[in-house]
Structures are given as structure tokens and as C-alpha cells.
Amino acid sequence: MSTQTILEVSGLRAGYGGVPVLHGCDLEIREGETVGIAGLNGAGKTTLLRALSGAIPRxxxxxxxxxxxxxxxxxxxxxxxxxxxxxxxxxxxxxxxRENLRYGAVAAGKAGGAAREERRVLDAFPRLAELADRRAALLSGGEQQMLAVARGLMARPVLLMVDELSLGLSPKAALDISAVLARVARTQNLSVLLVDQNTTLLGARCDRGYIMRDGLAEPIDDAFGHDTLSAAYF
Structure with a gap:
């Protein structure tokens, strides 16, 4: 694996309505690795992703x-x-x-080559290929999550951040979708940042991780092992 740094962040601060949530987060993600972030509700996990993506001021x-x-x-x-x-x-x-997928490319300013990218994404998610002309409202929860991830891939990212992939899904469905994402990441040397409450999922898919606590991201080295999680949550 390359040691090139894809994302380097230090001292990240953000919040809502003048109320701080992040108090100086440091984060580093390297090329081709999958990094997980776990933490209790309210620890700042979603705020971190929203701040990085520009959805809120930082x-x-x-x-x-x-x-x-x-x-x-x-x-x-x-x-x-x-x-x-x-x-x-x-x-x-x-x-x-299909229209949702194409929007993913257009919104990122990458409409050129979208047809080729669509074929590649649908090859990775054959269930979506079967449903290409169905309205998204008629999909199951798992199929909608596949679509959300596939739409993100349409933008040809160097770093894909996924917030709560397992939310509302069975453990098997979450692991299946994350397995497809892992295969795509290996093929394209894509870096992935997974935020999830499901530490079993994070342990299965991530090279390393962080625990969010009190608005800070603390690095861990044992890929969400039992001892680390016990210390973080209890």
C-alpha cells in the first residue's frame, strides 16, 4: 500500500449555532486504506464528515x-x-x-465519462443494474443504501466518506454492501472513511480507526479490538 497521504487535517473545529461540537480534531488518511470512526451518539462523528465536506462551516x-x-x-x-x-x-x-447515479457525476462536475462510470458501478452492484429504471422510492432500504454508495462512486472520488452505512439494515445486508465497496476500493485504490455505530462492520472492513470522544478523534491501532472499544465506550 502506498504511504501517500490523501487527507491531512489538524485542529478542525466546527459546531452549530455557535455551539462547538468539534474541538480541534486531527485526522490522516492514506491512499488506498479504509479508516473507520466509531463513537457514542453526540460524539461528533457526523459533524466531522459534514465539516470536511463543506456542509457546515469549519x-x-x-x-x-x-x-x-x-x-x-x-x-x-x-x-x-x-x-x-x-x-x-x-x-x-x-x-x-439510473437518474440518481447520473446526478452523482453531474453534481461533482464529472459528467464527462459518466456513461463509462455508470457501467462500472452497475457491474459492481448488479442488483442496481436490474433496477436501473425503477424509481428510488420503490427500493428496499438495502437497495437504497447500495444506490447511495453507488451514486457517490459515480463522482470518481479519491476519498469516499460514508456515514452510518449499516443504519436500518440487517447485519448481513450491511456486510454485503460494505464488501462490494471494499472490492471497488481495492480495484481503484480508493480511500474510504467509514463512520458507523456497528463496530463489527468497522472491524471487518477497516485497516485502522479512530474513536470520537468529546469532540476529538483519538487514533486506535488494533482495528476496533475488544479492549479498545471497552475503554472507549465504558
Whole structure:
């Protein structure tokens, strides 16, 4: 695995309505690795992703994506290659699977080559290929989560951030979808940041991780082993 740093963040601060949530987070993600973030509700996991993607204002000492300053606007962040799959899927219910996928490329300013990318994404998610002309509202929860991840991949990211992939899914469905994402990441040398309450999922898919606690991200080295999690949660 390459040691090139894809994302380097130090001193990240963000919050809502003047109330701070993140108090100076440091985070590093290298090329081709999958990094997990676990933590209790309210620890700042979703806020961290929203701050990185530009969905909420942030301040920081340093924020670089592949050596370039991370922009503050969501469209500019996506164009640079950092793509956020938000909690709750957020697919467009009245659009078809295919239309949702194409939106992922267009929104990131990468409409050129979208047809080729669509074929590659549908090859990775054959169930979505079967449902390509069905409206997203008619999909199951697992199929909608597949679509949300696939739409993020349509933007050809260098770093894909996925918030609560397992939310509302059976453990098997979550592991199946994350397995497809892991195969795509290996094939494309894609870096992935997974935020999830399901530590079994994180342990199965992540090279290393962080625990969010009190608005800070603490690195861990044992891929969500029992001792670390016990110390973090109890």
C-alpha cells in the first residue's frame, strides 16, 4: 500500500449555532486504506464528515486533500475528489436508479465519462443494474443504501466518506454492501472513511480507526479490538 497521504487535517473545529461540537480534531488518511470512526451518539462523528465536506462551516489549522487546500464549498470539495455519502441515504425518491447515479457525476462536475462510470458501478452492484429504471422510492432500504454508495462512486472520488452505512439494515445486508465497496476500493485504490455505530462492520472492513470522544478523534491501532472499544465506550 502506498504511504501517500490523501487527507491531512489538524485542529478542525466546527459546531452549530455557535455551539462547538468539534474541538480541534486531527485526522490522516492514506491512499488506498479504509479508516473507520466509531463513537457514542453526540460524539461528533457526523459533524466531522459534514465539516470536511463543506456542509457546515469549519475552521482548522490545516486541511489538505492530496496536498491541495480543502475548499469550504460542498461543490468544490466534491470536484476535488472528496465525496460524502450522508446518513439516511438521501436518494432522490422520484428519480430512477439510473437518474440518481447520473446526478452523482453531474453534481461533482464529472459528467464527462459518466456513461463509462455508470457501467462500472452497475457491474459492481448488479442488483442496481436490474433496477436501473425503477424509481428510488420503490427500493428496499438495502437497495437504497447500495444506490447511495453507488451514486457517490459515480463522482470518481479519491476519498469516499460514508456515514452510518449499516443504519436500518440487517447485519448481513450491511456486510454485503460494505464488501462490494471494499472490492471497488481495492480495484481503484480508493480511500474510504467509514463512520458507523456497528463496530463489527468497522472491524471487518477497516485497516485502522479512530474513536470520537468529546469532540476529538483519538487514533486506535488494533482495528476496533475488544479492549479498545471497552475503554472507549465504558
Amino acid at each position: 475552521s482548522c489549522d490545516r486541511a489538505l486533500l492530496r496536498g491541495d487546500r480543502l475548499p469550504s464549498r460542498p461543490d468544490a470539495v466534491a470536484r476535488l475528489g472528496l465525496v460524502h455519502v450522508p446518513e439516511g441515504r438521501k436518494v432522490f425518491p422520484t428519480l430512477t436508479v
